[in-house]
Amino acid sequence: MSTIIDIAEFKSSKFEPILPEESQVNPEVYGAELAYWVSTELARRGLATMYPGSEDWGWYVEWFTETGSEFALHCTNVEGMSNKWLISLRRHARKMFGRDKPSFTESEELIKALREILDAEPSIDELK
Numbered sequence: 001m002s003t004i005i006d007i008a009e010f011k012s013s014k015f016e017p018i019l020p021e022e023s024q025v026n027p028e029v030y031g032a033e034l035a036y037w038v039s040t041e042l043a044r045r046g047l048a049t050m051y052p053g054s055e056d057w058g059w060y061v062e063w064f065t066e067t068g069s070e071f072a073l074h075c076t077n078v079e080g081m082s083n084k085w086l087i088s089l090r091r092h093a094r095k096m097f098g099r100d101k102p103s104f105t106e107s108e109e110l111i112k113a114l115r116e117i118l119d120a121e122p123s124i125d126e127l128k
Contacts, residue, residue: 012123
């Protein structure tokens with residue numbers, strides 16, 4: 001079973017990068033504005049995440065279940081576009097060497113809240 005699944009793809013100019021290209025994690029790799037927005041909106045619904053972090057592919061926010069299972073929402077632009085976005089869900093292993101990953105079903109509350117947030121945002125188009 002995979003470690004990461006795509007859960008939303010959409011278009012929106014709301015999350016286009018504010019800072020110049022040289023301030024991005026990599027050339028034409030965006031997602032900071034989206035990750036901070038997702039984190040804030042989830043917190044408003046009672047689902048606290050960690051502050052966003054960056055990787056060379058984009059940005060992420062980590063979320064833990066009450067039982068300690070860890071998931072991350074990966075927030076990045078679709079390659080070559082500054083207004084098309086992809087959010088993926090990654091499950092983190094509880095043990096070394098990638099063993100004992102939680103089931104994606106443990107993240108249903110997170111996925112449901114994320115979909116509600118995306119559905120409610122008027123600047124988002126073509127949500128898949």
